[in-house]
Amino acid sequence: MRRQHSPRRGYTLVELLVVIMIAMLLMVVSLPVVKTVMDDARPREASRILNSTLFTAKSRAAFTTRLAGVEFVMQAVGDTTMNPTTYQCTQMYLCEVPAMYAGDSTLSQATINVDTQSPSGSPRSPNTFYNYKLYLMDGPVGNSLPSSSDSTTKTANYLIDQDIFEIRFDFRGPWYTGHRIGTESFTVDIPGNPPPCVMSSTNPPNNFCRSAPFQIRRPPQRVGNAVELPRGTAIDMMFSGIGQQGEDFADTSALRIMFTPEGSLLNYTRMNRQMMGSPVAATNPVLGTAHFLVGVPQKVTGRQEEAMGAYTYTDASKSNIADFNALWVSIGRASGVVTTNENAPNPTFSGDPSMNAIRQSYIQQCRQYATAREQKGGR
Structure with a gap:
């Protein structure tokens, strides 16, 4: 004798609506909690x-x-x-901070012309910063003193995007603040007297120009x-x-x-x-x-x-x-x-x-x- 199966009964529309309403109520209640957790x-x-x-x-x-x-x-x-x-x-x-820069050549050297001193005055005060034109050359300066109108050479072009940097001379001594002025012109701020290794000047008179190797420390x-x-x-x-x-x-x-x-x-x-x-x-x-x-x-x-x-x-x-x-x-x-x-x-x-x-x-x-x-x- 075959067993008779009753037909499968589905959900009524009322039951479905009740389930949806319960889910919506749970969602409304839990939303502030979820928001708080996310904010935390x-x-x-x-x-x-x-x-x-x-x-x-x-x-x-x-x-x-x-x-x-x-x-x-x-x-x-x-x-x-x-x-x-x-x-x-x-x-x-x-x-x-980029790696230290010492010029494009192993012979690169730097010098200044104290005749470009600003503010002017002598003797110089150790508590006053004086601004000088800075020359970054591909080699030693030689016997010809750079003039105030001279521009720098290839060595300085490497710093074309640097508005401010720090420089020291002869790989020792204090660091001085350098500035880029224009395209190929640089200046340096030095308190008191400049270091003798780069003191190129006609006042007091010198029979030769001085230059020295340099190191430049650039900003981060x-x-x-x-x-x-x-x-x-x-x-x-x-x-x-x-x-x-x-x-x-x-x-x-x-x-x-x-x-x-x-x-x-x-x-x-x-x-x-x-x-x-x-x-x-x-x-x-x-x-x-x-x-x-x-x-x-x-x-x-x-x-x-x-x-x-x-x-x-x-x-x-x-x-x-x-x-x-x-x-x-x-x-x-x-x-x-x-x-x-x-x-x-x-x-x-x-x-x-x-x-x-x-x-x-x-x-x-x-x-x-x-x-x-x-x-x-x-x-």
């Missing part, structure tokens, strides 16, 4: 990229036995007409392509700096930090904001741990909010330094060790938050908390 992950990934870029720069310095570092590309935030302007960074470049150059932080993240330069309270990286349109071949931090260069004229590069020694605050762009408010009377750096909804999800990437000065640590959004303080001392105390407590904590897991 962005600064974490940005800190990994910054950490990796800094480590690569250290490794490059050790491999090439030359200074190497990271150049931070700054982006102005908010109203750029306000003073001070607030900056963030979402893009970086590796950079390194970018290496490779740009390193981009994940979309929706930024390094908040307003609260980044050196030591426990420093805001050394704020209000600067360009920043570069350099490592020695031994792995320690050497210096940082920033473009100082000028009241008149173009910004001027200033290189400073690193005297403490360097701290970078990694957060999100919409919370890079800086002092622009303060200028309007709303001091927002203690507000977690408006400020990276008050945000639990922000992270500190720190570089030890002597060791060069890079660590990533949690931010402390609720330090204790009392007083008017508009005061500079109160803000610096807030920053100090955040950094102390970060450096005292163990490195955050997974970073």
